[in-house]
Amino acid sequence: MDPKQEESFRVIDRRLFNSEGEIRDEAVQQERRKQETEPAAASVLTNPSAPAPSAPKRESGSATSKAATKIEPAPALPAETELPKPSRGIQMLINFVAQNAAMLLGAYPDPRTGQAMLDLEGARELIDMLDGLREASRGNLASEDDRLLLDVLGSLKLSYMEMTKAAAKAMQEKAKARP
Numbered sequence: 001m002d003p004k005q006e007e008s009f010r011v012i013d014r015r016l017f018n019s020e021g022e023i024r025d026e027a028v029q030q031e032r033r034k035q036e037t038e039p040a041a042a043s044v045l046t047n048p049s050a051p052a053p054s055a056p057k058r059e060s061g062s063a064t065s066k067a068a069t070k071i072e073p074a075p076a077l078p079a080e081t082e083l084p085k086p087s088r089g090i091q092m093l094i095n096f097v098a099q100n101a102a103m104l105l106g107a108y109p110d111p112r113t114g115q116a117m118l119d120l121e122g123a124r125e126l127i128d129m130l131d132g133l134r135e136a137s138r139g140n141l142a143s144e145d146d147r148l149l150l151d152v153l154g155s156l157k158l159s160y161m162e163m164t165k166a167a168a169k170a171m172q173e174k175a176k177a178r179p
Contacts (some may be wrong), residue, residue, distance in 0.1 A: 086142040094130065094145075098152045101126035105159050120164060127156050 016027045102108060104123035106116035134149050141149070 084140060084142045084145075086144040090137075090141065090145045091148060094133075094149050094152055097126050097130055097133075098156060101130075101156050102159070105156070105163050107159070118163065118167070120160070120167060123156075123160055123163075127153070127160060130156070 016023060018024050099108070101123045103110075104117060104119040104126065106118045108117075109115055110117045130149065130153050134146075134153065137146075137149075
């Protein structure tokens with residue numbers, strides 16, 4: 001055999017269905033192995049003294065065909081074990097919006113002028129965006145991400161209130177100075 005043919009790569013078909021539209025045997029076996037390991041892991045997590053579930057039963061007989069083989073979905077795990085993992089993307093989004101809001105509240109100087117920038121309306125919009133993100137993701141964020149979002153929102157809202165009061169006081173003083 002030619003050495004170049006031996007160096008070729010191997011293609012593995014991982015699709016669930018074959019060209020006739022029937023479920024492939026390998027896919028069924030893989031799903032069963034997955035179901036056997038997931039419930040066992042879930043039962044150990046929720047109740048360490050509970051015995052591991054038995055393997056799914058396979059029907060025997062000539063009437064069973066590839067098309068008749070059914071894949072049953074894995075049972076849902078209790079809500080306690082389905083906690084979302086912290087997401088670096090969410091944390092970066094929160095920090096990005098928070099830093100822009102803080103910049104508009106005068107916390108960071110404008111890179112072009114070097115002076116603090118104050119845009120209360122823009123800051124309010126960014127704070128509202130973070131509020132909307134918190135409402136839309138309620139219950140779907142990891143506790144670490146939710147805590148970060150809550151801390152950032154609290155800090156920004158407090159800064160916004162302080163800056164709004166300071167701006168209102170400055171406007172009153174400016175109005176009093178004009179006769």
